[in-house]
Amino acid sequence: MNKPCRMCMVCRERKPKNELVRVVKNKSGEINIDESGKAEGRGAYICKEGDCYTKIIKTKALNKTFHENVSPLVYEKILDKLNK
Template identity: 30%
Template sequence: MKKRKIPMRKDILTEEMQPKKSMVRIVKNKEGEISLDPTGKKPGRGAYVSLNPEAVKAAKAKKTIDRVFEAKIPESFYDELFEYVDHQKARQELFGND
């Protein structure tokens, strides 16, 4: 049986390649709004973040996502991202990989 290729994406916070399924997509639409994209299907420019709450905390301090998207990101978005990543990591530890 043929092995399936696992799509890999680069984490914008740690710059490591990881499987796409174990990451969350952040997207900037045409209006310049930044949002989380758990489905990975929203239109716009996307970037991937791994499920690492510590990396999100460091990104908030360094304003990493601001630089990647060349836009001013509100603090509330970083908080929302941290909560989502922390929740997804906990789910992954409880239920394993999908």
């Protein structure tokens, strides 16, 4: 069993994809949760469980991942979805 692993952008641990949520930046530069896991664009991953998503704002993980100043509104939108 060789499941594909991806690295969480907050804790930097490698985990199977089903334990992570994909965040994707599309061609028009919008950053969103990728619910399908197949959206086009540059993707990054964050743990579903644990407190990684509560740290995403403090660590500004999206800014580092996407090399830009990500708006606090984008962080809120993502936190909102992760908190469901």
